[in-house]
Amino acid sequence: MSNLLVSVSPHIRDGATTTTIMRDVLIALIPPFIASVVIFGVRALLVVLVCVAVAVLAEFVFEKACKKPITVGDLSAAVTGVLLAFNLPVGIPLWQAAFGSIVAIIVVKQLFGGIGQNFANPAITARIIMLLAFSGTMTTWVFPDAVSTATPLALISGGLTENLPPIKDMILGLTGGCLGETCSIAILIGGLYLIARRVITWHTPVAFLATVVILTAILGKQPVYQLLSGGLMLGAFFMATDYATTPITNSGRLIFGIGCGLITVLIRVWGNYPEGVSFSILLMNILTPYIDRWTRHKPFGGVQA
Amino acid sequence: LAFSEKDALPPKETACIGCGRCAAHCPLRLMPCEIFNGFKHKDYELLEKSKVNLCMECGCCTYVCPAKRPLVQVNKLAKAALRQYQSEKKAQLEKRKAREELNKEEATEK
Numbered sequence: 001m002s003n004l005l006v007s008v009s010p011h012i013r014d015g016a017t018t019t020t021i022m023r024d025v026l027i028a029l030i031p032p033f034i035a036s037v038v039i040f041g042v043r044a045l046l047v048v049l050v051c052v053a054v055a056v057l058a059e060f061v062f063e064k065a066c067k068k069p070i071t072v073g074d075l076s077a078a079v080t081g082v083l084l085a086f087n088l089p090v091g092i093p094l095w096q097a098a099f100g101s102i103v104a105i106i107v108v109k110q111l112f113g114g115i116g117q118n119f120a121n122p123a124i125t126a127r128i129i130m131l132l133a134f135s136g137t138m139t140t141w142v143f144p145d146a147v148s149t150a151t152p153l154a155l156i157s158g159g160l161t162e163n164l165p166p167i168k169d170m171i172l173g174l175t176g177g178c179l180g181e182t183c184s185i186a187i188l189i190g191g192l193y194l195i196a197r198r199v200i201t202w203h204t205p206v207a208f209l210a211t212v213v214i215l216t217a218i219l220g221k222q223p224v225y226q227l228l229s230g231g232l233m234l235g236a237f238f239m240a241t242d243y244a245t246t247p248i249t250n251s252g253r254l255i256f257g258i259g260c261g262l263i264t265v266l267i268r269v270w271g272n273y274p275e276g277v278s279f280s281i282l283l284m285n286i287l288t289p290y291i292d293r294w295t296r297h298k299p300f301g302g303v304q305a
Numbered sequence: 306l307a308f309s310e311k312d313a314l315p316p317k318e319t320a321c322i323g324c325g326r327c328a329a330h331c332p333l334r335l336m337p338c339e340i341f342n343g344f345k346h347k348d349y350e351l352l353e354k355s356k357v358n359l360c361m362e363c364g365c366c367t368y369v370c371p372a373k374r375p376l377v378q379v380n381k382l383a384k385a386a387l388r389q390y391q392s393e394k395k396a397q398l399e400k401r402k403a404r405e406e407l408n409k410e411e412a413t414e415k
Contacts, residue, residue, distance in 0.1 A: 007315060008378050010364035011308060016371045018319055074319065116322040116372075248325035248338065297334040299356045 018115070022075035024199045025238070028190035029082050032234070035173055035183035040090040044179050048085040050094050054101035055081030062110045076115050080104050083123035083238060086180025087231065087278070088130070089141055096134050100126045116244045120285045124239055124278045131278075141176030151176045152229040153274040156222055170228040181234040184227075191237030200241040203253040204260075208236040211261025221269055232264065235277040245285040252288075252295035259284045316373040327366035327376055333359055337366040337376040344383040349390040357383045 036044040059077040063070050071077075084104055088097055104126035112118045131138045141151055152175055155164055165175050173183025180187070194200045212232060217223040226232070231239075240246060240260050247256050260280045267276025327337040336355055343351035357380055366376040 008364075008375075008381070010368045010377070012312065012368070013316055013373060014369050014371070016369070017316075017373065018322055018371050021322075021324070021371055071319070076322075114320065116320040243322045243324045246323075248323060248328055248336070250325075250329070296339075296355075297328055297331075297336055299335050299359050300333050301359060 018074045018076070021199055022079050024194065024197050025079050026075060026082065028193045028197075028199075029079070029086070029180070029238070031186035031189045032086060032180040032183060033082070035186040036086070036090075036179040039173050039182065040179060043090050046094070047088060047090065047092060047097050047179060048082060050097050051085035051088075051101045052078050052081035054098040055084070055105050058102045058105040059110065062106050063114075066110075068114065071115055074115065077105055077109075080109070080122045083180075083234075084126050086234060086238075087123060087127040087178050089138065089178055091140055092134075092137055096130065096137060100130045103129050118244055119288070120282055121239055121242050121245045124235075124281050124285075127278050128282060151274065152225055153268065156225060156229075157268065157274045164222075164225060167224060167228070170225065175229070177229070178231065181231045184233050187233040187237055191233070194237065194241070200237070201250055201253060203250050204240045204246065204257040205236040207254045207257025208240055208260045208264075209233075211258050212264055215261065215265040216269070219265070219269060226265075226268065230268075230275045231277040235260075235281055239278075239281050240284070245288060247288055247291045247295060249292070249295045249297060252291045255291050255295065256284050256288065259287065315375070318374055319372045321372050321374060324371060326369045326371065330365045330369050332363060332365065333361065335360055337380065340383055341374065341376060341379050344379050344386065347386075349387060352383055352387045353391075357387055360384065 033048065036048075055077045056072055060070060060072045062068075063072075081101055081104075084100055085097065088100070104122035108120055108122040108125045109115070109118045152164055152170065169175055171184050173186070175182050191200075191205060195202055195205075209227060209232065213223045213227050216226040236257070240257065247253050260277075263280035263283055264276045267273055267279055273279070321338060321341070323338065325338070328335070328339075331337065335357070339355050340352065340357045340360075342348070343355060343357075360377075360380045362377055362381060364377045366380075367374070367378070370376055
């Protein structure tokens with residue numbers, strides 16, 4: 001009788017754990033992954049494998065070195081690795097991909113306290129650091145037939161709208177771009193899976209995409225191409241919905257999505273870079289604590305006179 | 306209630322990932338994740354602001370938490386801590402008031 005345990009209710013817990021959530025995200029990333037291997041060839045598989053392996057290894061080594069509990073098993077490092085790989089062009093040298101993974105996991109995530117404590121999205125921040133450090137290889141878009149192509153966004157910002165690929169190619173992803181970002185339909189399938197599994201809510205992606213479409217329509221900047229090109233779909237469904245770096249409440253997530261859309265359009269239309277999704281998400285990540293403070297729930301019966 | 310060994314042991318607690326499920330499921334629209342931080346850092350003003358004393362301890366937050374954090378248990382402790390803090394504050398306030406009145410009386414007597 002001595003080993004009876006007395007505890008407070010609830011005695012039964014929901015089946016969802018951090019690991020099952022991350023597993024769902026990985027499942028949702030399978031359609032874009034298959035699309036990237038089909039479109040860009042076996043080297044896409046290699047880049048993803050390197051990024052995931054290095055990310056998981058970096059987390060393991062860092063936690064071992066710091067004598068912290070090993071959290072490799074929650075799959076969050078694997079998710080970061082896949083997302084980072086999806087943000088790289090297929091021709092990226094593998095050592096640069098590995099460097100990006102190390103930056104994402106150690107500098108952006110672990111130095112700030114590990115899972116749940118980082119204020120910026122690791123994959124996005126690592127991508128931006130790589131874009132600044134290796135701008136040559138990070139903006140060389142090689143198509144399977146080894147011909148360099150410009151991305152649709154670069155064409156739009158260069159004013160060469162008559163060279164744009166047909167919309168069918170944009171949906172299927174047969175354009176220049178990063179590994180996981182070109183095939184819009186595959187990303188949409190993954191995103192809808194996440195919403196159906198209630199891993200993410202619709203608020204951030206809908207607010208983000210709608211803001212970009214509406215603003216570019218008003219400005220007359222090819223709203224359909226803006227929606228389907230660059231990292232917008234991947235960012236809206238997989239990056240702007242990262243738990244730790246985005247607001248807690250649904251109203252906060254709406255504000256976050258609108259803010260991301262605004263900054264994306266600002267950079268795409270008036271900025272020097274053709275693409276602004278990663279910068280917009282990073283900037284809104286920084287604003288997240290403030291959004292959280294503004295959108296705190298008001299408890300029932302808690303109003304003071 | 307008696308459970309099998311697997312169900313009875315409290316699951317391993319992991320770090321909060323900020324998913325917001327606790328806040329989304331609270332029938333009183335409290336924010337257990339915030340209360341948890343307030344209790345951990347002994348931030349009584351945050352506890353007061355997040356109105357932990359309204360918590361009816363239904364346990365929905367603890368049920369849904371994917372990180373398996375003992376949120377409702379912390380709410381209970383936080384309520385007690387907040388009550389103690391508030392009564393101490395009140396006692397201090399009364400003491401100060403009494404002292405001021407005493408000073409005033411002394412001043413008028415002179």
